[in-house]
Amino acid sequence: MPDNVLEVTGLHRTYGTVRAVEDVSFTLREGGSLGIVGESGSGKTTTARIIVGLERADVGEVLVHGRDRTGRSRGRAQRLARARAVQMVFQDPYLSLDPRTSVEAVLRETLRLHFPGTDHPRRVRELLDQVGLGTRAADALPRQLSGGQRQRVAIARALAVEPSVLVLDEAVAALDVSVQAQILNLLADIREQTAIGYLFITHDLGVVRCVTDDVIVMRAGRIVEAGPTAAVLAAPEHPYTRLLLESVPRPGWDPDRIAAARRALR
Incomplete structure (x- = not known):
């Protein structure tokens, strides 16, 4: 059983x-993939920013491999070590x-900062190959x-420091559906x-x-449901999770009914 790479306890x-x-x-x-789901204002991005x-x-x-990240960093070396442990990929590369x-x-700038003694040209080639760009993009x-290529560069930059955790904040939201699929497949391969x-x-x-x-569902700053992704999406227990699922447009979708359900949850 893999160890926990990230442990978050009682964040306020x-x-x-x-x-x-x-x-x-x-x-x-370690090696896992957890989704934090919620609408704007649910607290998911604030949670991510605290973790990073x-x-x-x-x-x-917040512990990464058992090491506390909530206190202030002492010195440049500790700041760099913390930055290497958790990296973030944003929505707009x-x-x-x-x-x-x-x-x-x-x-190269990222590598020089974190690994000044390594073979940077070789590592740059490795990173570009890893994210499916190749040296032609160097x-x-x-x-x-393109937007998808820029996001691949952002992912390569994050991977350059060999993080234990990669936080992806709406990292495919700004991309076309076909490009989203390519980036998600890339991330699955890297994992x-x-x-x-x-x-x-x-x-x-x-x-x-x-x-x-696995997935956790957040509403108004709190976790309202959590569990294996397949189980939560197949049989959600909390009304808010059911509302999120029902809000996805599909044949027969009734936006007025969704709006009424949303008002009832307030």
Whole structure:
């Protein structure tokens, strides 16, 4: 049985009177894939940002391989070590890439920062091959790449530091459906090749069904349901989870009925 790579216990985060995250706890096993599902304002992205270290929890604990990430980093070496442990891929890769910097330069800069003594040209080639781009893309600028190619570069940059956990925050939401499938297949292949754990932050139940082993459903900052993905989506127990499933358009879909159900949950 694989060990837990990520353990989150009792996270709380408030902004004034708003409880963005309230008593959130879960685990992610090594090589596992966990989805965090919820609508805008559910607290899923705030939870992800706390895990990555972009925000601090008011209360709670985040452990990666048993090491605490909730305290302040002491010195440059510890900051870099924390950054290597958990990486994040955002929704819009164009905004997270310097438009003036080539793909190769992006990857070399990351490698120089974290692994100054390695063979950077060889590792750049390995990363480009790993994400299905190849060396032909090395000299390209972000504006010369498609959305799917840019997201592959963002994934390569995250993988460059050999993280234990990869947080994907709506990472395929801005892509066409066919390109989404390509990126999700790529991520599935990478997970088979490595022991990396995935944390998918998404509102898309199709993505969750396709690429996660387990899922937690968040509403108003709290977890309302959790379990194996197949079981939760096949027989949801919480009314909010059922509402999310019923909100997916399909033949016979009635938006007025969904709106009425949503009002009843308030």
